[in-house]
Amino acid sequence: MKIFQSTTHYNYDWEHVSTANWQKYSPWNEKTPHVIAVDTLSRHVDPASGVLRTERLITCEQNCPKWLTAILGGDSKSQVYECSYVDPKSKTLTLCSHNMTYADLLSVRETVVYTPSAHNPESNTQFTQTAKITAFCGGWQKIKNKIEQFTVDRFVENAAKGREGFExxxxxxxxxxxQERERMEMSQRA
Incomplete structure (x- = not known):
């Protein structure tokens, strides 16, 4: 297993970031043209804790090597299951995701956490990303290591694009x- 970890800060407060998160794969993000569908499977608020739990299925068009799809079958579409938790009391947004496509050959489990920055909680949000990548190749450790390292390297590239797009x-x-605030103020004055 290989692990990818990254931490960065956004110069926006937690409320802004946690609200904008739902637009992460929208046309506003030019860095995610590979995301072709985001389907919400379920969404509910726990009445006791106030935590919003959402399950989504994300379908992507991957740039998979043709020789790989020829051997394994399938096409260039892949699916990722994501479960998110928005806790407004602790101001924590947690997203947990894993690949569903080729999951018997490669497991990619990602956890992303957004919290107010310890240094400037009123106007900055900390973004922490961790991915655990495991290839399943039986006893072929050398091949397993190469697949995992290739996946980590690709994850590093995609994570940088993802942060840029989320900005x-x-x-x-x-x-x-x-604009909405201005519109509301104008309607209140009228």
Whole structure:
């Protein structure tokens, strides 16, 4: 098993980030053209804790080597299951996801946590990302290591694009929120 970890900060408060998260795969994000569908499977709020739990299925068009799909079958579409928890009391947004496509050959389990930054909780949000990558190749340790390292390297590239794209979403959300606030203020004055 190989592990990828990354921590960064966004210059937006937690409320802004946790709200904009639902637009992460929208047209506002030019870095996610590979995401072709996001289906919400379930969503509910726990009445005791106030935690919003959402399950989604994310379908992607992957740039998979043709020789691999020829050997394993299937096509270039892959699916990821995501379960998220928004806890407004502790101001924590946690997303847990894992691949469903080729899961018997490669397991990618990702956890993302958004919390107010310890240094500036009023206007910054900390983003922590961890991925555990495990290839299942029987006793072929050398092949297993190469597959896991290739996947980690690809994960590093995609994570950088993902953070860059989410910055676009956050900026666009700021504009939309400002326009909505202005519209509400104008209607209250009228």
């Amino acid at each position: 676009m979403v956050l900026e666009r959300a700021r504009e939309v929120f400002a």
